[in-house]
Every structure is written in C-alpha cells, then in structure tokens.
Amino acid sequence: MRISLGWLNDFFPTDGLSAANIADRLTASGIEATPIGTLIPGDSLVIGEVLTCEKHPNADRLSVCGVTTGGAPMTIVCGAPNVAAGQKVVIAPVGTELANGMRIKRAAIRGVTSEGMICAEDEIGLGDDHEGIMVLPPDAPTGMSFLKYLHLDSERLELELTPNRPDAMSHRGVARDLCALFGRPTTNPITSPEENGRPVEEITSVLIDDPEGCPRYVARVVEGVRIAPSPEWLAGRLRQVGVRPINNVVDVTNYVLMAIGHPLHAFDLHRLAGRRIVVRAAERDERFTTLDGTERIIPEGSVFICDGERPVALGGIMGGLNSEITDDTTDVLLEAAYFTPTRIRRTAKAVGLQTEASQRFERGADWDAVIEAIDWAAALIQQLAGGSVAKGRIDAYPKRLEPAAITLRWAQIPRVLGADVPREESKRILTALGIPVRAETSEGLRCEQPSWRPDLTREIDLVEEIARIWGFDQIPSRVGGVGVPPEEAPPELAIVPQLRSWCIGVGLQEVITSSLVAPRYADLFCGDGAKVEITNFSTADMSVLRTHMLPSLLDVARINYSRKIEGVALFELGHVYSRKAEDEYNQRRVLSILLTGSTGQVRWADQRREWDFYDLSGIAETIVQRCSLRSPEIVHYDGDEFVPGTGARVLVAGKEVGQLGQVRNDVCELFDLPALAYYCQFDVIGLAACQATLSRVKPLPRFPAVERDLALVVPESVESQMLENTIKEAGGALLERVIVFDVYRGPGVSKGEKSVAFHLDFRAADRTLKDEEVDTFMRRIVESAQGKAGARLRE
Amino acid sequence: MTAELLDELDRIAAQAPARIDACASPEEVEALRVEYVGTKGSITRINKLLREVPADQRPGLGKRVGEVRSLVLQKLQEAGQKFQVEEGARRQKIDITLPGRTFLLGRRHPLTIALDRITSIFSDMGFTVADGPEIESEYYNFEALNMPPDHPARDMTDTYYVTPRWPLRSQTSPVQVREMEKRRPPVRIIVPGKVYRNEDVSARAMNQFFQVEGLYVDRNVTFADLKGTLETFCKRFFDPKTRVRFRPSYFPFTEPSTEVDVSCILCNGSGCRVCKYAGWLEILGAGMVDPNVFGFVDYDPEEYTGFAFGMGIDRTTMMRYGVDDIRHFWENDMRFLSQFE
C-alpha cells in the first residue's frame, strides 16, 4: 500500500521530517516502509501559456510556438495537431528528464531552435494519451510547477503491512504510529456536513436480517448532487496512492477510505427499489453482477446488501452494476458498515475478489469509524457536488461490538522482554497509540481495546505494542542463558550425519532431489503403501509425493548424461511417502545410492572402467560395517527394481536393513541411460537400530598367525558366502580370518565348475600354533566343504 | 672380553678415518656406514654386547663405544658432504608432476553444507535436533500455531494439500508443537527440514525448500535471550563483524514477533544489487512463543516463556555463492555440485 507524505501531514505534523526519516522509524516499529518518490518524475515541468502559434516554415506538420512560463517568451517547436495560441500547456524546459527517460535538449528542428517541449500525457507518465498535447484549463496559473498544480508533488512511501494491522491501511492509521514514535500530537482534518435536508427517515430505511454478518450499518442521504470530475487536489491525492479518479461522489468515498481506512459505498438512491436497504445472507447459487461488469455465482452465506427487491452490492467487497453512481445520479445513499471478518474473507476467497474494501473488512475494520467516515464523506460530497444532506443518519446496530478489557501487569514487561521499560514510557506509548487507559494501580494498567485494533485483546498484545514503539534495539542481548542440551537427538537423526560422512568417504556425491514427482515415477515400483497425491498441484510433473527414491536418482543420472557427464556415483538421504490408511501417512527416511557409467577414474595411472555390482555391494558392506561393526549377510531377493538374479536383501543379525541390485534394463531405458546402473537403499531407522559401538578393545596378538591358502573347486551354483560360512564353522575358534582372494574358471577346472580360493589365518592367543595342529583344522575344513558343498581341493 | 672389545674399538678408530677418506663414491661411503654403524655394523654389535660385560667395566667400555661412534659418524658425514655435488647422479628418474591416481572423495550437497553449519552452531548453544512429518495435519500446520480456519495469516503462504485436512507442511513450525506435546520444559530444539509452498517453479522460486526452526522454552526465557542467541548465530554463520537488526513483525504463533536482518554479506551494508541497495538482508523470522500456542500444548504461560525462530536456507545459500538460479540445487548437475567443499 502507498501513502503520500502531503496527505499524511493532515493527520500528523511531518515538518522537519524527510521521507527517509519517517520510513526508517516505521520500519523499526513494524511497518516496513520504503520511500518511492513522487508519482511521476519531473520537478521542472511547469505550466506555460502559448502566446503565438505559427506554421513551421520548413515543415507542414510542425508548429513554431511562442510560449511563456512567466518570464521572457521562448520558442518551442511542437508537432501536436491540437496546439493553439491561448492554450495553457505543460512545458518541459531544457534539462528536464521525462518519465520515459528522455532528456530535453536545446535543438534546432528543421532550422528553428526549440527551447523545450510541450508535453502530451504519456510523455509525463500520467496516461497513455498521445493524440496531442495536454491542454490545461484556462485558469491554470502560468509559471506554477505542474506537479504542484496536480497535487502530485508529494513524496510517497510504499508500505509492506502484516495481516494483523488493518488499522494501518490508511493515512490516519500510519499517523497514529508516527505520533507515538515521534511524540507529536495527531491532528484532525475530519469535517461534518451541514444537515440542510429533510430527515433521513423520511427518505430511506435500513433493515439488517443478518446481524451475524453485518453487525452495524450506517446510512446517510445526499440529495440533489451534480456528478462531475473531482477537483485536482482530490484527484491528485488519489492518483498518488494508486486510485483512479472517477467522479466527485465515488472519489470522495475512496478519499475517505484512503484517509481514515474505512470503506464506504455510494448508491444511486433512485436505482434502489423501494429506496431502502436490506442486509441478508446470500442463499445457494445466487448470481450477481459486480460493478466490474462480471456476473458471479455468490457463495451461500455471503453478505448481500439488497434494496426492496434484489441484491445491489456484495457486502464488504464490491458494489453492484445495477446501483452504481452514474453521470445522471442526483440522489446518493452512502453506506458505512462493519462486516464480520471471517464472512468477508470466505466470500472474497471463493469469488476470487481482492478489493480495497475486502482487504480491510476481512482483517477487521474499525467499527466506530463508520460515523466519522460517513459524516466526512457527506460533508465532502456536499462541498464538491453540492446537494443537501438529509438530517441525521440511520445507524442500524443490532449487534453491539464491545472492546476487550485488557489488564497489563507491570511485571509482565520484563518477564517477556528481559528489559524493564519505564512505567511512564509504557503508559505514554499506549496512550499515544490511542489505547484508553481506564485505571492505574501499583500492579499495572487496565486498558481498553481501541475499535480499530482487532489485534489488541490480550496482555501480551500490549507488551508487544510497548516493545515495538520503545524499540527492539533498546532491549539488551543476553547470551549464556542457554545451557547444555536437555537430551541427545534420537538415534535415527543422530545417525544421519554419520551415514553422510561414510558415503562421502567411499566417494559418493550427495544429491537433493524433489519429493514431488510425476505420477508415472510414483507408479514405477511398489512403495510402502498407496501413493499420496497433491490435490492443488500446479504442474502434473510434481503432483505426487515420491514412493521410491530410485526414479529420483535415475533422473539425476539422466540429466547428467544429457550434459555429457557419463557416469555418476550418488547418494541421497531423503524421504519416501505413503498413505497407510485414511488420515494416516507414513514418511520413511531412506539412504539411497546409485552407481552408473564411468567410475571417473580416467587418468593415465587409473584403471578405466565402469561401475559394477561389486562396487555397489562393497559400498553397502562398508556402510553396514561402520554402522554395526559387523559384516552384512547378503541373500537373494526378487525386487521389482532389479534384474532378476541380481537383487539382494542386506541383513544384519537376521534383520533386513536394505536392498541392492542391478537396475532393470527397461527402467534404465526409461531414463535414457546408456550404461548399467546399480542401486542400493537402506532404511535409516533400520540402520540406526543395528548401530553398535565398540565396548572393549581386543588385545593385540602376541603370537604369529599361521597362514594357509585353500582353493576349492565347486559347482557354479555354490555361492561364496555359503563356502565361507562352511569354512568358518569347520575352522573352529582359532580361525581368525577368511578372505576370498581368487575366483577362477578355465583350464584345469571343468565347465560348470569354478575354483574359489581362500586365504586363511589361524592364531591362538596364548602360543604359536604348530603346523600339525593347523593341518588338522585344514583337513576338517576340506571334509566339511566336501560334504556340504560338493567341493574338492584344487590340485 | 672387555679387553678384546676395547682392542677392536681401537682398531676401528685407527682404520676407519683413512678408509672413509679413501672412498671414491657415495656408494662406498654408504657401504662403510653399514659396516660400522648400520644395524649389524661392528660398532652397533659392540654396543649390544655391553650388557654382557661385568657391570664394573661397563661404563668405561660404554664411553669408548660412544667416542669411536662419534668419530666414525663425523668422518662419514664429512665424506658424504664431499660427494653431495655429485648427488644429481643418484636422482631417481620420476616425473613427480604427472597427476596421481584418482582418489575419489564424495561431497555434501551445498544445502546440506548450510544446514549442517546452522545445526552445529545451534548444537553448540545447547539445541538438540528434532524432526517431524512433512504430510502434516491442518491442526499442527495451522490451528495449534494460532491460525484458526479463516485466519488472514493463512494467506501468507500458498499451501499444498493432499486432502482438505492434510496439507504438506508450509513451515517447520508444526514440529514445535509436536515436541512440546512430547515433553515438559526445558525444550531446546532445532528442526532442519523440508517445507512446501504452492508456487510455480522458476529461477527465483521452488515449490519446496529447506528451513531450520528453533524453539527454546523454559522459565525466564526473554526477548533478550532471543536477541543474544540469534546475534551469536548470525555472527558465527556469516562473519564476526556482521551487524544484526531486529525489526518488529508479525507471525501468528509468536508475540512479540521480529524479522532479523543482517548487514549484507556481499556489500557489507553499503548497498548492492543483491540487497536491493538497502544494505540489509532479511534472513530470519522469530519471536516470543504466543501464549495461545502454550495453551494448545498445555504449558502454563504464567510459568513458562520461550522463543522460536525460523529461517529458509536456500536463498541465503544462493546469495552467499552467487547462484543465480534456485533450480541448480535441485537438478544436481555434477559440474555444479563439485564446486562445493
């Protein structure tokens, strides 16, 4: 919202204060304000009189004008068809910078030197009219600054208002804060009409059928007005704050609105059937054409202002086309009402209309300002449009609005702020803001809510008022009040940074991807439950919460491939989502890993290759190792993500903590991936649950180990983990370590078989083992492998 | 035995200097070094035998071993220096400038880097990490945060819904309420997490982003603590010279409420394009927990006070590194991500 400093001065003496001073103090007290200068640039535009106007000797379409701005006449070459001697015009002297950025220079135009420009509307920035120059009324004073003449010479402020401050949506509202901030008294320009007409009750009546939606409705009548354009001072002020002038009556309602914040509406009394007002709630599916010319379906429960027959205004939001003021209007009914905020809000939202009125009513208007507003409007209409103001006003007020009584205890101020504002200062601030202090005790103050401050109903609200006017910068900063953490983070959160650092340690790049995905991605794999869809999405590609992390990571690989980055190793710690039951949603944190394409090892000394299955399983093993201090067990799993036969569950102590495998080829194709992809996911809660910490170190061995190698030939179907388990079992307690160091197929091993070679370390804690002892263990191992896996020693 | 060893030492002392001087190459010097003082060298061997001689003879012999050893070492060093000029001949032929083998260390995402820093600063100040659901009930996302239905503050954000009663959380603040329900004061939590806004995705806006929410409730927590805590945070997160400004504002769940601005991290307050020539950047919203919110979690507002704060990290991270398009964070182009530490 915009305010003008000149207008502000009607309510608050601004003398000696710059726009920047005022903006800074407002900003520091909760109303974000930025100086934005005058409406249009052009300090040097001046009113001139065309003394002579002759055809240019060398150009048909140009005129050579002799113009005065009060001093010696000057010559201006003008191209407008409508220029004529005797006109009052707007002159841009040499040096003026126009709204469009053009700078006026002394220039010879076809041999005649022009000393300025006669301006058209669009050149000044006032409108789009470029038909001809702007011609001012004959009484426009020659030599006067044009901006001053149009009342556009005032500095303005742009305000960023928070929704709790509807009262500040006017010049008077801002002035109240300024008076408290600068310690100056408010001033009051509001006038009352001369009630020179017949009693209002003889002319019209108001009936409120919906006191819930409209607790108060005040009406006045002005008869015999003459509709005309508003004078420049009024039009200028409206333009400065972004309101388009229409005619004197409508402009007055807008003027009062922007001045003191209360929305008014003017009806053409003759167009009101029965010349009366009935306020009622809208029924289902009623249609109504608002004065912007749009026919709308009005939601049930909206507040309708009706005449004797039909709705004539959508209460608190917009008037109707059927009763608006026209050039022929002679008798005006003025409305100043108070509407219940939630009712206005619902309707405005449903019909998608945000108006100056609705914005104020839905946040809470001033229920007592109706009287001031309607009186002042009647007075101004009388002043500008003539007519007689009917005697008295109708004040239908079926539902009295009561201000809240608020007790402020002195002790609460330091308790909340950590600073003791002097009592006198607190009292001064409240009083200056217009908050009535009804009583004072040693404990505190008893105050009353002002009718224009819907946000002040509780003690804490007053503490805030005192704090913001006194100044947050006066409150000291206290450090050290905060002590040790009350408790540790839950394990499933505490493990997250650790998982991240392990992933980084094995060379994975962290990514963060959107949780909102396209439905086709959400449907790709089974999730934990039904997918969760957004009802009010803006693009379908981001309309479902992801059910699985794999499509998100594949998409990252796709983007990178499309940019010639041919290989990625990624991880993401993110959530997958599902609906478990009605109103029951599940969000599960998953560590997901994707390897695809080149390993990125491409230097001269590197071994160039692509990521493969064993890179993935090695990474998975490392993470489980670091987390649980033990090796995972890998068992077959036919997950729908994986190429059959490559899928695996990762178990720790028999509990599944994740899955891994080679991503299905048709899925890779969906993401245009030319290389094989490998994916692994861990349930973070699962990993957190198997987390182990070292409790006691093992003593370092004092005796050497006996090392043996063992190559076993087995059928292809026998898997290494099974062989390893067999060896460990048969090897006994002194078998310290088993490592698969070679897998061989080829000459010496028949087809359908493979040779798996193990390196074994035996060690006793209390002596050096003898070879004969170890030979016994080895025999037992070979026998066991023979029996359980059909293995034989490789010759 | 002592006499024999002394004789041997004398012999070494007599012969070694001449032999060392006679060396014609560094290799020969090295050979003599091994012969005399290497791990199996003669002097080393004698030294080891010390413990086998009678105790009364040990000091004398030990002293003599030391003398001879010093003498030999000195001569070896002199001889070594003589050959140093010729050392070029001993250099290994290796191109030490050829790049080494690729050793891949991964990296954190830039948003994680920011989240981790913020979290760790607040952890140092005694805050514990907490977490909550992103599909949130209307009750926690709005009502219990003092935003009843039809409250104008609900317009402050555009919210996604999965059903009319279940929004995607538009802020991390619901976790405040959930945590307070779980325990009695003191509550001191920090909540990093993802939030959602129904916005069209563009260079300047994303429909999801990361926020960090903080809450401290106890007896005697005041606005002064809020100021002190957030000033400390800003100075540590940005720069010790950063200036911090508290500006009254409005949030439905805090009162008094404040916006926290820091002096622009790029122009240091003198005004630039990023701070729109204001010299200040708005980075945090905060305030004293509204007594109504305490009402929802059954804390007595006469006994407890508290402060809460929240900050978005995406924009701050963009400003800090000059990222001109917020979508870079979500696309994960490796050439972008690999620039961060």
Ligand SMILES: [Zn+2]
């Ligand atoms: Zn700056």
